[in-house]
Amino acid sequence: MTVSGDYSASSATEDYVKAIYKLESRRRGAVSTNALAAQLGLTASSASGMVRKLADAALVEHVPYRGVRLTESGRRLALAVLRRHRLLELYLTEALGMSWDRVHEHAEVLEHALSAELEELIADKLGDPVRDPHGDPIPTRDGLVIEEPTQCLADLEVGAMGRLVRVSDS
Numbered sequence: 001m002t003v004s005g006d007y008s009a010s011s012a013t014e015d016y017v018k019a020i021y022k023l024e025s026r027r028r029g030a031v032s033t034n035a036l037a038a039q040l041g042l043t044a045s046s047a048s049g050m051v052r053k054l055a056d057a058a059l060v061e062h063v064p065y066r067g068v069r070l071t072e073s074g075r076r077l078a079l080a081v082l083r084r085h086r087l088l089e090l091y092l093t094e095a096l097g098m099s100w101d102r103v104h105e106h107a108e109v110l111e112h113a114l115s116a117e118l119e120e121l122i123a124d125k126l127g128d129p130v131r132d133p134h135g136d137p138i139p140t141r142d143g144l145v146i147e148e149p150t151q152c153l154a155d156l157e158v159g160a161m162g163r164l165v166r167v168s169d170s
Contacts, residue, residue: 011112014081015040016050017059020070021078030067076143083139084119085111086132091122093133100133135166 009017019039023031037047051068054060059074070078088107092098098106114122123129123141130146132138139145148165156162 009077012050013054013057013059014077014112016054017070017074017078018081018085020060020068021075021082024070030063030069032067036068079139079143079145081111083141083143084114086136086138087119087122087126087129088114089132089134090126090129090138094126103133134168135164 016036019036020031023035023039027035033047033051034044036051037044040047051060051062054068054074055062058071059077060068060070062068085107088110089100089103092103092106093100120141129138137145137147150165151162153162153164
């Protein structure tokens with residue numbers, strides 16, 4: 001979608017690169033088209049077709065039967081979309097009072113229409129936040145993701161103390 005010339009990727013392209021980024025982050029490596037299709041709720045053939053388009057646009061590198069990885073430009077786009085998404089989630093909770101368990105679906109739609117100018121106004125209004133309402137890191141303006149070391153609650157020993165810092169929203 002194009003908004004005031006800020007960016008020109010389609011909503012589908014943005015959804016795909018964001019999904020690949022999330023899967024790459026979890027798996028620490030190339031993502032299969034089957035895993036990508038499952039993440040997006042699509043068929044493997046639909047995912048394969050879009051992966052070819054993303055490769056043609058130099059947003060991913062795809063090696064058949066070995067998976068897909070984001071290129072540097074694909075990673076930049078994914079982080080920009082993720083930044084908009086997470087800022088929107090926080091704005092919806094902080095400024096509009098929406099409950100944090102409802103903001104994800106709204107941010108999924110709005111992230112594609114948010115201009116760079118509005119993104120910056122929201123970030124400034126919120127004081128350049130580093131975490132969304134679920135505890136996920138918000139990429140910086142420069143595309144840096146500042147992760148906090150965490151451990152899954154299920155992996156804590158019985159009786160161990162911890163601090164809850166993140167709740168998955170997807």
